[in-house]
Amino acid sequence: DIQLTHSPSFLSASVGDRVTITCRASQDISSYLAWFQQEPGKAPKLLIYAASTLQSGVPSRFSGSGSGTEFTLTISSLQPEDFATYFCQQVKSYPFTFGPGTKVDIK
């Protein structure tokens, strides 16, 4: 199975900050990676797919990059509604594993 790891696992930031989250895969997954945002008690929301394609309706302050084994999610200017947990998921091969998540909290 393909394992995904996040760094950091927890991040404290302020409104307006630029935030970068890294997701690493245990083997080459090309660009078969998605990013999700999850607020407490809510379903995950798709932000990015194919490593860098912004899902319709997602603000342009979110961007994704990377391929192979290392990927990043960047929020260019953190907004109050962005405080949440972020997960990556690989869809290169099943089981379609998720990373453990990065929680973004208010500093």
Place this chain on the structure above:
Amino acid sequence: DVQLVESGGGLVQPGESLRLSCATSEFTFSAYGMNWVRQGPGKGLEWVAYISSGGRTIFYADSVKGRFTLSRDNRKGSLYLQMNSLRADDTAVYYCARSFFFADTPYYSDYWGQGTLVTVSS
């Protein structure tokens, strides 16, 4: 708007069974693959199973293989997860999620339901 509504969760004892349903609307259900994803209390997301649009391709996570059965009824626009021999570590919120095709893969998930809670405890 696309709607996915899960139901069927509840409290059961270890070894018992439960059948989850996901009712969908506002999209052509028969054209999309579907997934179940679960999240244990205070834990991360765990992909559980996938079924292709026509139902011919089904994948399961090793943790549920042989115990869970995924099916769909394209005439009703509904997805089902039959869960047998339930264990305490199956306790989770279960989400159904729609898959979509992009580039050369049909496995990205865009729309998710609100989830249904399954608790396995004696």
